Amino acid sequence: MLITLLPQRKQIEIEGRRRVADILCQLGLLPGTVMVIRGDTLVTDEEVVEANDAIEIRTVISGG
Amino acid sequence: MMKCKRCRSKAEVQVRHHNAAFCRPCFLFFFQRQVQRSIEKHRMFTAQDDILVAVSGGKDSLALWDVLIELGYRTVGLHLALGIGEYSRISTAKTVDFALRRDVRLITIDLGADGVAIPTLARFTNRPACAACGTTKRHHFDRVAFENGFTVLATGHNLDDEAARLLGNVMHWQVHHLAKQGPVLEPVHERFARKVKPLYRISEYETAVYAFFRGIDYIIDECPNSEGATQLAYKDVLNRLEAVMPGTKLTFVQDFLKSGRHAFSASSDGAPQSCEVCGMPSFGTLCSYCRLRREVERRQATWKTPRAASGGG
Numbered sequence: 001m002l003i004t005l006l007p008q009r010k011q012i013e014i015e016g017r018r019r020v021a022d023i024l025c026q027l028g029l030l031p032g033t034v035m036v037i038r039g040d041t042l043v044t045d046e047e048v049v050e051a052n053d054a055i056e057i058r059t060v061i062s063g064g
Numbered sequence: 065m066m067k068c069k070r071c072r073s074k075a076e077v078q079v080r081h082h083n084a085a086f087c088r089p090c091f092l093f094f095f096q097r098q099v100q101r102s103i104e105k106h107r108m109f110t111a112q113d114d115i116l117v118a119v120s121g122g123k124d125s126l127a128l129w130d131v132l133i134e135l136g137y138r139t140v141g142l143h144l145a146l147g148i149g150e151y152s153r154i155s156t157a158k159t160v161d162f163a164l165r166r167d168v169r170l171i172t173i174d175l176g177a178d179g180v181a182i183p184t185l186a187r188f189t190n191r192p193a194c195a196a197c198g199t200t201k202r203h204h205f206d207r208v209a210f211e212n213g214f215t216v217l218a219t220g221h222n223l224d225d226e227a228a229r230l231l232g233n234v235m236h237w238q239v240h241h242l243a244k245q246g247p248v249l250e251p252v253h254e255r256f257a258r259k260v261k262p263l264y265r266i267s268e269y270e271t272a273v274y275a276f277f278r279g280i281d282y283i284i285d286e287c288p289n290s291e292g293a294t295q296l297a298y299k300d301v302l303n304r305l306e307a308v309m310p311g312t313k314l315t316f317v318q319d320f321l322k323s324g325r326h327a328f329s330a331s332s333d334g335a336p337q338s339c340e341v342c343g344m345p346s347f348g349t350l351c352s353y354c355r356l357r358r359e360v361e362r363r364q365a366t367w368k369t370p371r372a373a374s375g376g377g
Contacts (some may be wrong), residue, residue, distance in 0.1 A: 004095050006284050007284045007286060008286045030303050030304065030306075030307045031080065031307055032267065032269045032303065033269070033303055034357060035269070035272055035273060035276060037094060037276070039167045041076055042077050042116070042256060042273065044066050044075060044076070044077070044078050044085065044163055044278065046066055047066075058272070058284065059267050060123070060267070060271075060272035061224070061268055061296070061303070062122060062123075062124075062287075062290070063228075063286075063290050063293045063295040063299060063301055064294035
């Protein structure tokens with residue numbers, strides 16, 4: 001699967017299908033700090049992202 | 065399959081601190097109802113008030129403006145073009161676009177045109193850009209509200225902002241700040257409007273989801289000056305606690321307001337005087353913003369003098 005990280009504008013690829021919660025854990029991201037977007041919908045932590053899917057992980061934490 | 069708490073259809077968003085999940089329409093209903101409840105519980109304003117909404121172009125302030133419009137309140141936006149390069153240009157463009165699409169009034173102040181863009185203030189005062197930015201924002205928010213007759217000034221501070229601020233105030237025992245921290249700050253000077261934070265019980269995640277669901281085109285990039293900001297460190301600590309104990313941030317803030325804040329009420333700063341330059345509230349002869357501007361003007365003059373001397377010879 002292809003993952004686009006925003007606002008970093010970084011792209012990474014992960015092999016195989018995975019639960020969203022496992023993807024976030026692998027990337028060291030805490031739940032509630034990012035939105036996981038597939039197409040024009042959000043994906044909850046327990047949903048599975050297929051190997052050929054493209055998702056966007058968008059940070060929601062801002063500071064300053 | 066995770067189901068919506070209200071209608072039992074497939075959920076699209078999980079709100080852990082409420083132990084709930086929602087489909088898109090039910091989340092939007094839930095979000096708007098939460099905002100309305102906060103407004104009513106703290107008597108922030110009514111449908112008869114004219115509300116000035118501070119909008120940066122980010123998700124929180126645009127989500128706030130959007131929900132207040134949807135709830136039928138009379139609002140006008142106020143945007144400061146901070147002059148922080150491409151970041152500010154995009155922020156202003158997105159704010160202007162939001163106002164145009166909804167046909168609502170927006171007041172924009174271009175700090176660069178006034179010679180006091182944030183990078184200029186930071187450069188000539190040796191202060192952190194965020195400190196200069198905060199002082200500048202507060203001054204213009206108060207000034208514009210007063211000059212245009214707004215009785216209420218609304219900002220998009222969310223639960224994460226409030227929890228991080230509370231943690232910072234506790235860590236440094238900022239008793240004067242603890243006395244004032246809350247969703248409503250009543251005016252203590254004739255030129256102050258009532259300051260309100262209708263999103264104070266709503267997490268940063270929820271405002272981002274609301275903005276996404278509503279199709280709000282907000283700036284995703286972070287302010288370049290926020291890198292290493294202490295507020296982000298506090299937020300990170302709180303998010304780690306929240307991950308293992310959902311509801312920590314909400315409890316921290318709500319219980320402070322309910323049981324903790326009154327203990328600091330005697331530490332309040334008291335009523336301010338008026339700045340002798342601009343007339344806005346001040347705790348000295350000059351307000352913080354006029355002091356900042358004076359410092360910049362003084363240092364700019366000393367910078368220009370040697371150049372003018374060498375260039376003119």
